[in-house]
Amino acid sequence: MKKYLLTFDNEACKGCGVCIHFCPVKILKTDPVRLNKAGYALVQVTDINKCIGCAFCAMMCPDSVIKVESNDE
Numbered sequence: 678m679k680k681y682l683l684t685f686d687n688e689a690c691k692g693c694g695v696c697i698h699f700c701p702v703k704i705l706k707t708d709p710v711r712l713n714k715a716g717y718a719l720v721q722v723t724d725i726n727k728c729i730g731c732a733f734c735a736m737m738c739p740d741s742v743i744k745v746e747s748n749d750e
């Protein structure tokens with residue numbers, strides 16, 4: 678089964694929420710407890726097993742914070 682891995686360049690995140698908005702399966706959310714050095718709440722994946730690998734999150738992020746990889750590449 679194809680699985681996906683998301684990695685975040687957390688210090689580059691500005692907390693805009695665009696990735697959260699565009700994820701079609703709604704598995705991204707901000708974690709109010711984990712902040713980067715600039716004070717923005719970091720984005721986390723709630724259920725990676727639901728990720729369809731569309732990479733909309735990565736494409737829409739204005740700061741190229743997110744990298745989407747699959748296990749068969």
Ligand code: SF4
Nearest residue numbers: 700728729731732734
């Ligand atoms: S790759 Fe697609 S499904 Fe997976 S977290 Fe990003 S927007 Fe959501």
Ligand code: SF4
Nearest residue numbers: 690691693694696738
């Ligand atoms: S779109 Fe990019 S900068 Fe905005 S919250 Fe998501 S990861 Fe952070």
